[in-house]
Amino acid sequence: MMKCLLRKSVFFGSTLVALVFLCSGVTFSQGLDKEISMEENIPTNEGLTVKYIATDLNGADRALGQADPYKLELQIQDLAFPNGGGSVQEVEVRGFHNGETIFFGIKWNDASKNDRAIAHAQFRDAVGLMFPLETVKEISPEKPFSPRMGDRGKPVNIWHWKADWEKELNVNGGKEHMEDEYPNMFTDFDFNPDPIRFHKETYESTPLMAGGISAESLLSQANRGRSVEDLNAVGFGTLTSQEHQDVNGKGSWSNGKWDVVIYRPLETSDENDVKFVPGMSTFFNMAVWNGNEGDRNGQKSVSIRWRPLKIETVK
Amino acid sequence: MTLVHNWHLGRTMEYPYFESRPEHQFAAVFNINRCIACQTCTMAHKSTWTYSKGQEYMWWNNVETKPYGGYPQHWDHKILQLLWDNGNNPMEWYTSAKDKDETKAPYGLYNGDTIFELARTKGLNQVAVGYIPDDKEWRFPNIYEDTAASEKTNYETGAANESSELPEHKRWFFYLQRICNHCTYPACLAACPRKAIYKRKEDGIVLIDQKRCRGYRKCVEQCPYKKPMYRGETRMSEKCIACYPRIEGKDPITKGRRMEARCMAACVGKIRLNGLLTGDYRKPDPKNPMDWLIHIHKVALPLYPQFGTEPNIYYIPPRWAPRSYLRQMFGPGVDEALDKYASPSRTLMAVLQLFRTTQTMLSRFEIEDGKKIFESEVMGKKVEVYNDTVIGFASDGTEIVRVQVEEPTWESDEKRMITY
Ligand code: SF4
Ligand code: SF4
Numbered sequence: 029m030m031k032c033l034l035r036k037s038v039f040f041g042s043t044l045v046a047l048v049f050l051c052s053g054v055t056f057s058q059g060l061d062k063e064i065s066m067e068e069n070i071p072t073n074e075g076l077t078v079k080y081i082a083t084d085l086n087g088a089d090r091a092l093g094q095a096d097p098y099k100l101e102l103q104i105q106d107l108a109f110p111n112g113g114g115s116v117q118e119v120e121v122r123g124f125h126n127g128e129t130i131f132f133g134i135k136w137n138d139a140s141k142n143d144r145a146i147a148h149a150q151f152r153d154a155v156g157l158m159f160p161l162e163t164v165k166e167i168s169p170e171k172p173f174s175p176r177m178g179d180r181g182k183p184v185n186i187w188h189w190k191a192d193w194e195k196e197l198n199v200n201g202g203k204e205h206m207e208d209e210y211p212n213m214f215t216d217f218d219f220n221p222d223p224i225r226f227h228k229e230t231y232e233s234t235p236l237m238a239g240g241i242s243a244e245s246l247l248s249q250a251n252r253g254r255s256v257e258d259l260n261a262v263g264f265g266t267l268t269s270q271e272h273q274d275v276n277g278k279g280s281w282s283n284g285k286w287d288v289v290i291y292r293p294l295e296t297s298d299e300n301d302v303k304f305v306p307g308m309s310t311f312f313n314m315a316v317w318n319g320n321e322g323d324r325n326g327q328k329s330v331s332i333r334w335r336p337l338k339i340e341t342v343k
Numbered sequence: 344m345t346l347v348h349n350w351h352l353g354r355t356m357e358y359p360y361f362e363s364r365p366e367h368q369f370a371a372v373f374n375i376n377r378c379i380a381c382q383t384c385t386m387a388h389k390s391t392w393t394y395s396k397g398q399e400y401m402w403w404n405n406v407e408t409k410p411y412g413g414y415p416q417h418w419d420h421k422i423l424q425l426l427w428d429n430g431n432n433p434m435e436w437y438t439s440a441k442d443k444d445e446t447k448a449p450y451g452l453y454n455g456d457t458i459f460e461l462a463r464t465k466g467l468n469q470v471a472v473g474y475i476p477d478d479k480e481w482r483f484p485n486i487y488e489d490t491a492a493s494e495k496t497n498y499e500t501g502a503a504n505e506s507s508e509l510p511e512h513k514r515w516f517f518y519l520q521r522i523c524n525h526c527t528y529p530a531c532l533a534a535c536p537r538k539a540i541y542k543r544k545e546d547g548i549v550l551i552d553q554k555r556c557r558g559y560r561k562c563v564e565q566c567p568y569k570k571p572m573y574r575g576e577t578r579m580s581e582k583c584i585a586c587y588p589r590i591e592g593k594d595p596i597t598k599g600r601r602m603e604a605r606c607m608a609a610c611v612g613k614i615r616l617n618g619l620l621t622g623d624y625r626k627p628d629p630k631n632p633m634d635w636l637i638h639i640h641k642v643a644l645p646l647y648p649q650f651g652t653e654p655n656i657y658y659i660p661p662r663w664a665p666r667s668y669l670r671q672m673f674g675p676g677v678d679e680a681l682d683k684y685a686s687p688s689r690t691l692m693a694v695l696q697l698f699r700t701t702q703t704m705l706s707r708f709e710i711e712d713g714k715k716i717f718e719s720e721v722m723g724k725k726v727e728v729y730n731d732t733v734i735g736f737a738s739d740g741t742e743i744v745r746v747q748v749e750e751p752t753w754e755s756d757e758k759r760m761i762t763y
Contacts, residue, residue, distance in 0.1 A: 237392065243554040
C-alpha cells in the first residue's frame, strides 16, 4: 500500500519534471555507479619495474624469467554497472624493454580455457593493461586520475589481449566461424559436415548481410594479425578501438594457467598511444576476464588502485 | 535511476535515463483475431534481413502459438517467473475510476515492480532482471504449433465464453505475432554498458550501432521480449531494425513517402497496420489511425505492459481466449478492448478496413458515411453496420486508398458455368 501511495504521488509531480526534459530534448545518463572513494586515488607503494634487457621477441620468455615478478591482487568490479567478476584473485606481471620494444609477461590461474565467443552464452578469457595516455607524475586525492577507465579530459590507453583472437592467429582463414562451434549446422539429418560440397552458398554467405563486417569492427574481421586490441577510453562505457593497432601479443594456456606476453614499440607515431621513454615513471592498472564465469565488459576482476610503473634507462 | 512516466502503467517508474520521447513513434497494430499463422511475415523478414551465416536461428519476426509456444522457448513464462519473484512481486493493477486518467493512465495503475524496479529492489548488479536463453531455446520459431490449452487449463483460467459463444471449442489457442517493440523505455538500451544502442529521435526506432557493439550480450540478457540476438559469426548482437530505410521512404515504389516494414506489408491475413504514433502521448491525433486505435479507442493493447518498457506494438486480443490469461498478457485494458471489438463502432469498422490495403504508411484517415447494410445483436449488444467509405492519406496529404466497409462483390452469369 505504501508503494501505491508513493507512486501515485510521484505520478502527478513528475509531469512537470518530464516536461522540462521533453523540452530540453537531451537524454542524460544517470549515474548508477558508486561514488569514487578517496582510497581509489591513492596508488600503491610498490609497483612494476620494466628492466632493460637487450634481447628481442625470441628471447622474451627468457628475459621475462629474469625480470622481477610483481603480483596484483584482484577483486570484483563493483564500482560501475554492470558489476561482476572477482573469480580471479591474483595476476602476476613482469616487464622488460630493449630500448625499442616494451614487453609485459602476464600469468594468472584459470582452470578453464575459454577461447571462443560464438555460442550464445560463450565468453572469452582476456586480460587488459591500462595506462594514463599522457605521462602522469602524481596521482593522489588532490590530483585524482580515475582508475575507472579514465575520465573526461583524462584518457587512458588500454591493451586488451583476447584468448579467441590468439587462437584465430593460427586457424585457417584467420577466423573461427559458426561451423567451428556447430560442425553439423549445414546438415539436418545426415550429419555430413562437408559444407563446401552441400551448402556452398550458406558457407560463403556471411558478407552478404553482416553489420559488424560492414562497420569494420575488428571483432568481426578475419586475419587481424594480432591478439591484442589497442583501445582508448575516457570513463566507463567509452571504450573505443583505435584506427591504428600497434600492440601485439602471444599467449598459451596449460595446466590451469594462462601465460601471455604483450608487447609494443616504446614509442609509436599514434597520438592515441601511451609513450614510454626509458627512465620515466607512470602508472598502470590491470583487469582479467574469466570467460567461464560469463565475464565480459564491467564483469571482470580488477586491481582498482593505480600501480607505479618504472621504465629503466638503457644501459 | 530517474523517474519517467509510463502511460501503460499509469505512473512514473524508475529508468536509467531521463524521459525523452521521439517526435514520432514507430508502432503497429496487430489484430490477433485475424492471424492464420501462415508465417508470410516471418519469411518476409527472413529473406530481407537474416539470411546470412550466423543468423540461421534469428527470427526478428516470429509467430508463436499461445499458451505453450514461444521463441525463444518459454521466454514469457521465464520473465513472468522472474518478475513474480516467488510471490514477492504480485503484478497487481488498480483499476477503479480514480486510478485512471484518460491519457496518462488509461488502463489504471500498475502497482507491482517493473523489470527495472525489481532489479533495484533486489539489489541486482544489472539494470533489469533477465536471462540469456541458451542455444536449445532458440531452435524453434513456432514450437507447439497449434497446440491447444487443455480443458484443465480452461478450468483453471475460467471459461473462454465471455465474448464469444463457441461451446464446441472447449480448448483454445491463439497466434502471437512478435517483433521488437521499439519500446519507449528499451531495456536493451538501458542494459548496454557502452550505449551502443540508441533510439532515434525522429521515429523512435531502436537500433544497435554495429560500430559500438562489442558483443557483451547485455541486451540479449535484459530485453524481456528477447528480441536482440547474438550473432556468433560477427561476435556482436543484432536486432529488428524496423526496416528503417522503408520507414524513411527510401524505397522508390512509394515515391519518397514512408513505407510500411516488410513483415507488415507482407501480411496475408490482413492483420497488421503499421504507422507512426504522435510523439506526445497526451495529445493523440484523432485522425491518425495509430493514435485513434491505441490512444483514443483503446482497442489495441501493449504486450506485457507490466515489464515496464512501454512497448509500441499493440494487439487487438483474441476473442476466444480466457480473459484472465489475456489480462496477464495485455493488462487490464482487455475487457474494454474486447467489448469494443466484439460489437464494433462505425469508426472501428471503417478503420479496420485500412489494414493491408497499401504499403504506404497512412498518417490520416477520413470517413464518408454510407447507408446501413446490416443489423444484429452480439453479446446482448446491438450492432449496426454501415457501408461507410474510409479514405487513407499519406503524411504529405496524398490520398492513397479508398475502401468501403462492404467489399464489392459480383455474381457471375449462370451462362458462364460450363458443365459437362
Ligand atoms: S523489444 Fe527488446 S530489443 Fe526491442 S526495443 Fe524493447 S527492449 Fe529493446
Ligand atoms: S503474415 Fe499475417 S496472417 Fe500470416 S502469420 Fe504473419 S501476421 Fe499472421
